[in-house]
Amino acid sequence: MSENTLKKILPKLDTSLLAKLPPFSRLSNEQIREILNHVSVRRHPEGTHVFDEAEAAERFFMLLDGYIRVVRITPTGEQVISLHIPSGQLFGIARALGRDTYPATAITASESIVLSWPTSLWDTFTEKYEGFATETYKTVGRRVGEVNMRVMEMATQQVEQRVANALLRLINQTGRPVEDGIEVDFPITRQDLSEMTATTLHTVSRLMSKWEKQGLVSSRRKRIIVSDPHGLVVLAHPKDNHAH
DNA sequence: ACATTAATTATGT
């Protein structure tokens, strides 16, 4: 989808593009034109850092196309993937969290088109534009909820269930229907999955091989297709772990 | 029930 839309979007960015997105959907064409007056548009190749953790939050962002990987680095230097953001959503909205630095690093998981505005405009956006504030707080709340879910899973569930849940979330949020199932819509490695579930790429690889034999998933390099989501749901449910 | 280590193979530019 991106190859065609990419080149069409870049030259001319008009009001109809923003009008479909929830934070702007209640605005008049006039208001959207105002917003577009201050926007900057950038195309990022896969793997680009849009911003880094602890950096001064000088701008906030809207993902027009592609996927963003939200990443943090542990004190020991390992990456932890905390979230994936699909197109149509705001990110890097430090101001909404009462911060003046970014709380995490944002890397493009695939080639992406990113809109951004100076953070100084944030307050006027939330004040002037009907529905902007409420919509952004909805997505913030949704993300906090998801991160909380993952913290719970880490503490209670076993690796197989955590990986299964991570995969299910991926196809729910960023899944694309394909001939024999639902495919994760951006390149993703075993290493990536392990960084989402606090395990090793080896364990993920073994799980994927096992699931492949069971007909639950199929995969080639950097591509994962879930052919039997329901089967994964069954695996994702915690079993009796004989805890006394 | 998992990580680590290490060796081997596959895949994409």
Added chain:
DNA sequence: ACATAATTAATGT
């Protein structure tokens, strides 16, 4: 040809 991804077995906690 080279780098990166994925698999697999053996061993460790």
